[in-house]
Amino acid sequence: xxxxxxxxxxxxxxxxxxxxxxxxxxxxxxxxxxxxxxxxxxxxxxxxxxxxxxxxxxxxxxxxxxxxxxxxxxxxxxxxxxxxxxxxxxxxxxxxxxxxxxxxxxxxxxxxxxxxxxxxxxxxxxxxxxxxxxxxxxxxxxxxxxxxxxxxxxxxxxxxxxxxxxxxxxxxxxxxxxxxxxxxxxxxxxxxxxxxxxxxxxxxxxxxxxxxxxxxxxxxxxxxxxxxxxxxxxxxxxxxxxxxxxxxxxxxxxxxxxxxxxxxxxxxxxxxxxxxxxxxxxxxxxxxxxxxxxxxxxxxxxxxxxxxxxxxxxxxxxxxxxxxxxxxxxxxxxxxxxxxxxxxxxxxxxxxxxxxxxxxxxxxxxxxxxxxxxxxxxxxxxxxxxxxxxxxxxxxxxxxxxxxxxxxxxxxxxxxxxxxxxxxxxxxxxx
Amino acid sequence: xxxxxxxxxxxxxxxxxxxxxxxxxxxxxxxxxxxxxxxxxxxxxxxxxxxxxxxxxxxxxxxxxxxxxxxxxxxxxxxxxxxxxxxxxxxxxxxxxxxxxxxxxxxxxxxxxxxxxxxxxxxxxxxxxxxxxxxxxxxxxxxxxxxxxxxxxxxxxxxxxxxxxxxxxxxxxxxxxxxxxxxxxxxxxxxxxxxxxxxxxxxxxxxxxxxxxxxxxxxxxxxxxxxxxxxxxxxxxxxxxxxxxxxxxxxxxxxxxxxxxxxxxxxxxxxxxxxxxxxxxxxxxxxxxxxxxxxxxxxxxxxxxx
Numbered sequence: 097x098x099x100x101x102x103x104x105x106x107x108x109x110x111x112x113x114x115x116x117x118x119x120x121x122x123x124x125x126x127x128x129x130x131x132x133x134x135x136x137x138x139x140x141x142x143x144x145x146x147x148x149x150x151x152x153x154x155x156x157x158x159x160x161x162x163x164x165x166x167x168x169x170x171x172x173x174x175x176x177x178x179x180x181x182x183x184x185x186x187x188x189x190x191x192x193x194x195x196x197x198x199x200x201x202x203x204x205x206x207x208x209x210x211x212x213x214x215x216x217x218x219x220x221x222x223x224x225x226x227x228x229x230x231x232x233x234x235x236x237x238x239x240x241x242x243x244x245x246x247x248x249x250x251x252x253x254x255x256x257x258x259x260x261x262x263x264x265x266x267x268x269x270x271x272x273x274x275x276x277x278x279x280x281x282x283x284x285x286x287x288x289x290x291x292x293x294x295x296x297x298x299x300x301x302x303x304x305x306x307x308x309x310x311x312x313x314x315x316x317x318x319x320x321x322x323x324x325x326x327x328x329x330x331x332x333x334x335x336x337x338x339x340x341x342x343x344x345x346x347x348x349x350x351x352x353x354x355x356x357x358x359x360x361x362x363x364x365x366x367x368x369x370x371x372x373x374x375x376x377x378x379x380x381x382x383x384x385x386x387x388x389x390x391x392x393x394x395x396x397x398x399x400x401x402x403x404x405x406x407x408x409x410x411x412x413x414x415x416x417x418x419x420x421x422x423x424x425x426x427x428x429x430x431x432x433x434x435x436x437x438x439x440x441x442x443x444x445x446x447x448x449x450x451x452x453x454x455x456x457x458x459x460x461x462x463x464x465x466x467x468x469x470x471x472x473x474x475x476x477x478x479x480x481x482x483x484x485x486x487x488x489x490x491x492x493x494x495x496x497x498x499x500x501x502x503x504x505x506x507x508x509x510x511x512x513x514x515x516x517x518x519x520x521x522x523x524x525x526x527x
Numbered sequence: 528x529x530x531x532x533x534x535x536x537x538x539x540x541x542x543x544x545x546x547x548x549x550x551x552x553x554x555x556x557x558x559x560x561x562x563x564x565x566x567x568x569x570x571x572x573x574x575x576x577x578x579x580x581x582x583x584x585x586x587x588x589x590x591x592x593x594x595x596x597x598x599x600x601x602x603x604x605x606x607x608x609x610x611x612x613x614x615x616x617x618x619x620x621x622x623x624x625x626x627x628x629x630x631x632x633x634x635x636x637x638x639x640x641x642x643x644x645x646x647x648x649x650x651x652x653x654x655x656x657x658x659x660x661x662x663x664x665x666x667x668x669x670x671x672x673x674x675x676x677x678x679x680x681x682x683x684x685x686x687x688x689x690x691x692x693x694x695x696x697x698x699x700x701x702x703x704x705x706x707x708x709x710x711x712x713x714x715x716x717x718x719x720x721x722x723x724x725x726x727x728x729x730x731x732x733x734x735x736x737x738x739x740x741x742x743x744x745x746x747x748x749x750x751x752x753x754x755x756x757x758x759x760x761x762x763x764x765x766x767x768x769x770x771x772x773x774x775x776x777x778x779x780x781x782x783x784x785x786x787x788x789x790x791x792x793x794x795x796x797x798x799x800x801x802x803x804x805x806x807x808x809x810x811x812x813x814x815x816x817x818x819x820x821x822x823x824x825x826x827x828x829x830x831x832x833x
Binding site for chain 2: 182186189206207210211212309360362363364416417490491494497498499501502505
C-alpha cells in the first residue's frame with residue numbers, strides 16, 4: 097500500500113511537469129509589467145561569442161538599474177547552434193521554459209502559429225521612445241499574425257559572396273568586383289571562375305556554406321536567381337517541380353558533377369582555410385578570416401531571373417509560458433530600442449530603417465569597408481527574401497533532405513528526383 | 528525454567544541483531560532501489576502514459592488520444608523502414624562483433640610475444656569518446672578521405688561510403704563494431720582462460736584436432752559468455768544513436784534511420800512527443816522480447832546452465 101502510494105506520488109510529480117508545460121497562458125497582458133517582486137529573466141541564444149554576450153550583459157545591467165522593481169537579473173543561456181531549436185523545445189517539454197528566446201526564421205511560422213509566443217506589439221508600441229514605425233514592415237512579415245507581432249527580427253543578415261582574391265589573381269581570372277561593376281556578375285560567371293580556378297591552381301571553386309548536401313534550404317541563395325521557391329508563398333504547393341526550380345537544380349547538378357565548380361558530396365573543404373575561391377554565406381562569417389589571404393565581399397550574383405537578395409533572419413520572442421511575459425516583453429522593448437539596436441548593429445543588422453546606414457554599420461564592423469557594407473548589407477536587405485519557412489518546417493526539412501539525397505550523385509535524373517521530392521512533400525504542405 | 532529463561536535470554540539479542548542487520552541491508556540497497564524507481568520505473572510508466580496522448584510542446588497541448596499513436600504506428604511506412612534498418616544494423620553488429628571478438632580472443636589467448644600489446648590495441652577504442660571516434664571515421668570515409676586514398680594506392684576506386692544506401696549501412700556497422708569489439712574480446716578472453724587445460728589435453732590425446740576441440744570443448748565451455756555478449760550486443764545495437772547522428776543523420780534517404788533515431792526525430796525535431804513515446808514503448812518491447820528469446824534458448828545451447 098505504502099509502495100503504491102509512493103509510486104503515485106512520484107508519478108504525480110512527474111506529470112506535473114507536463115501539466116505545467118501544457119498550461120497555456122494565452123491572454124496574458126504583456127503591456128503592463130507588474131510583478132509582485134523582481135524576477136530573474138532567462139534568454140536562450142545561440143551565440144557563444146564573448147563580446148556579443150558582454151554587450152547583452154551591459155544592456156541588461158542598464159535595464160536592471162532602471163527597473164529594479166521588475167527584474168533582478170538577466171541570464172543569457174547559450175545553446176549549441178546545431179541543436180538550438182531541439183534544445184529549446186526540450187526545455188519547453190520539461191517545463192523549463194525560458195522567458196525569452198531567439199528563434200530561427202525557418203521555424204518562425206511554427207512558433208508564431210502555435211501560440212507559444214506572446215504578442216509583443218502592444219509592449220513595443222507603448223514603450224517610450226521605441227519608434228515602432230521605424231521598423232521595416234517587410235522585416236516584420238514573417239513574425240506577424242493578424243495584427244500581432246510575435247517576435248522582433250533582431251538580426252537581418254544578408255547572404256553575400258566572399259571572394260579569395262589571391263586565388264583569382266593566381267589563376268589569372270577576371271576580378272569579380274569588376275564583373276559586378278560591368279553588370280556581368282552572374283551565377284554562370286561565378287561557376288565558370290570557380291571551375292577554372294580549381295583547374296588552374298587546384299583546391300576548390302565555390303561553396304554554399306552550411307549546405308553540406310543536407311541543409312538544402314541554404315540553396316535558396318542560388319535558386320533565388322532563378323525565381324524558384326521551395327513552396328508557394330501560402331505554403332500549400334510544392335515548388336520543386338516548377339520549371340524555375342528544375343532549371344536551378346539542373347544548373348547546380350552540372351556545376352557539381354560536370355564542371356567540378358562545387359566540391360562533391362562527402363568532402364569538407366573550407367573557404368576560410370584558404371583553398372576555395374568563393375563562399376556564399378553571411379557577413380558575420382568575416383570573423384573567421386584570419387588574414388592568411390586577401391579577400392573581398394560582393395553581393396549575390398544574378399541568375400536568369402535577375403539578382404535576388406536573401407537574408408537570414410533571427411527573431412527574438414517572449415515565451416507565453418515564461419514566468420512573467422509582461423516583464424519579459426518590457427525587457428525586450430528596452431533591449432531593442434533605438435539606442436540598443438544601434439549597439440547591437442555591430443553584430444546583428446537591425447530591422448530599423450534609420451540604422452541601415454553604411455556609416456553606422458561600419459563602426460561596429462571593422463573588418464568590412466563602408467563600401468562593402470553599403471553594397472552588401474544596406475543594398476542586400478532591400479527587397480530580400482528569407483530562406484524557406486513553414487509551419488511544418490521540421491518534417492519538410494527532413495523529408496526533402498531524404499529525397500534530395502538521390503540528387504547528389506553524378507547519374508541522377510533531376511526531373512525524376514524533384515518529382516519524388518514533391519510527391520513526398522506535398523502531403524506535409526497540406527497537413 | 529532457568530533453561531527456558533536462558534534460551535529466551537539468548538534469543539532476544541540474536542533477533543534484535545538480525546533486525547539491525549536487516550535494517551543495515553535495506554539501508555545499503557535503498558539508494559539503488561530509489562534510483563531504479565525514480566529513474567527507471569517512473570519514466571517507464573510515464574512514457575506509456577505519454578504514448579496515449581497527443582503532446583505538442585509548442586502548442587502546449589496534451590490531449591488524451593487513447594491508442595491513436597499505436598494505430599498511427601501501424602500505418603506509418605517510415606516506421607517500417609526504420610524497423611528494417613534496425614534489423615539490418617543489429618544483425619550486422621551481432622554477427623560481425625561476436626565472430627570478430629571471438630576470433631581476436633582466440634588469437635590473443637595464445638602464449639606468444641606481443642599479445643599484451645594487441646590486447647591493449649584492440650581494447651583501446653572502447654575507452655575513446657564515441658563522438659570523437661565517429662568524427663574521425665567520418666573523415667576517413669569521405670569520398671576523398673583516408674580509406675579511399677588507401678584503396679586508390681592499390682588501384683581501387685572506392686565508393687562515396689556515407690552517400691550510398693548500402694555502403695552507408697555497412698560503414699556504420701563496421702565503425703560501431705571496431706568501437707566495441709574490444710569489450711567483447713576481453714569478455715571472451717576471460718572465458719577462454721577459464722577453460723580447463725586438462726580437458727583440452729585429454730581431447731588431444733584422444734586424437735581431436737584443433738577445430739574439433741574448439742567446436743566441441745571451447746565453444747560449449749564459453750557458451751554462457753556467448754549468451755551474455757549476444758544479449759548485450761543486441762540491446763546495445765538497438766540503442767545506437769550518437770554514431771548515426773554524427774555520421775549519416777539517418778541518410779542517405781532514410782537508409783540508416785534506425786528505430787531509436789526515428790524516435791529522436793519524432794520527439795525532438797518534429798515535437799511529436801506522444802508519438803515518439805509510443806515508438807519508445809515499441810522499442811522497449813522489441814528489446815524485451817529479443818532478450819527473453821535469447822534467455823529462453825539458452826537451455827538448448829548454453830553448457831553450464833542447469
